[in-house]
Amino acid sequence: xxxxxxxxxxxxxxxxxxxxxxxxxxxxxxxxxxxxxxxxxxxxxxxxxxxxxxxxxxxxxxxxxxxxxxxxxxxxxxxxxxxxxxxxxxxxxxxxxxxxxxxxxxxxxxxxxxxxxxxxxxxxxxxxxxxxxxxxxxxxxxxxxxxxxxxxxxxxxxxxxxxxxxxxxxxxxxxxxxxxxxxxxxxxxxxxxxxxxxxxxxxxxxxxxxxxxxxxxxxxxxxxxxxxxxxxxxxxxxxxxxxxxxxxxxxxxxxxxxxxxxxxxxxxxxxxxxxxxx
Ligand code: URA
Numbered sequence: 001x002x003x004x005x006x007x008x009x010x011x012x013x014x015x016x017x018x019x020x021x022x023x024x025x026x027x028x029x030x031x032x033x034x035x036x037x038x039x040x041x042x043x044x045x046x047x048x049x050x051x052x053x054x055x056x057x058x059x060x061x062x063x064x065x066x067x068x069x070x071x072x073x074x075x076x077x078x079x080x081x082x083x084x085x086x087x088x089x090x091x092x093x094x095x096x097x098x099x100x101x102x103x104x105x106x107x108x109x110x111x112x113x114x115x116x117x118x119x120x121x122x123x124x125x126x127x128x129x130x131x132x133x134x135x136x137x138x139x140x141x142x143x144x145x146x147x148x149x150x151x152x153x154x155x156x157x158x159x160x161x162x163x164x165x166x167x168x169x170x171x172x173x174x175x176x177x178x179x180x181x182x183x184x185x186x187x188x189x190x191x192x193x194x195x196x197x198x199x200x201x202x203x204x205x206x207x208x209x210x211x212x213x214x215x216x217x218x219x220x221x222x223x224x225x226x227x228x229x230x231x232x233x234x235x236x237x238x239x240x241x242x243x244x245x246x247x248x249x250x251x252x253x254x255x256x257x258x259x260x261x262x263x264x265x266x267x268x269x270x271x272x273x274x275x276x277x278x
Contacts, residue, residue: 083192093200116133117141143169151249228262
């Protein structure tokens, strides 16, 4: 016998499933807290009762939470200043890794599983810098180990390099939730650490993978298709390093026809390395 199911729980489960599917489609792939926070709520003044939200359940524990959070934030040191001071303390790569392990100024570290510091040979003459770790990198704690990383390995191999002759890292050291682009604030907080890393590695050639890394490290605003294949000078404060930008391997996975441009860029990197050792 067929019949209509009037159980209200089924309706609620269906809406919850639809909401979850919508969040997954939007790129959410993990929960970052157990209870919802209404970030749009006005902070509650001291002694004032929380405003009641007509017709809604009180997500709005948030007004009572918002005021102390705002107060604590105001009392905290500026995370960019603190990153600068801490990065300056590092004498070696191991120091830098250790400092980053204990650094709590970047909000990304609280949603990431691991610190993704670097991979490859610290003595390498060429250093590759990408944007941010993805899901696989977050699990393994190493940059470029997922699909884009496998392609990067093939590109390196094509010009006679591998992870024993190249050094690989990212502009930010923790995975942004859902692989979103790091915010300018997150990038600014990580910047002293990537600058210090470049200073310590002191490569002959710096290769920026993708528009985000290129714009950030070269302080430029053009798109990657304008910047790629050109040579720039990256100034560490102690010396200038030859720097170039190329297409990000993740972009090449989506646009394989563009691999020919990346191939040209990689050949130019090979030539620059040959010339700098001559
Ligand atoms: N994309 C990046 O920019 N960096 C990684 O480590 C992985 C993917």
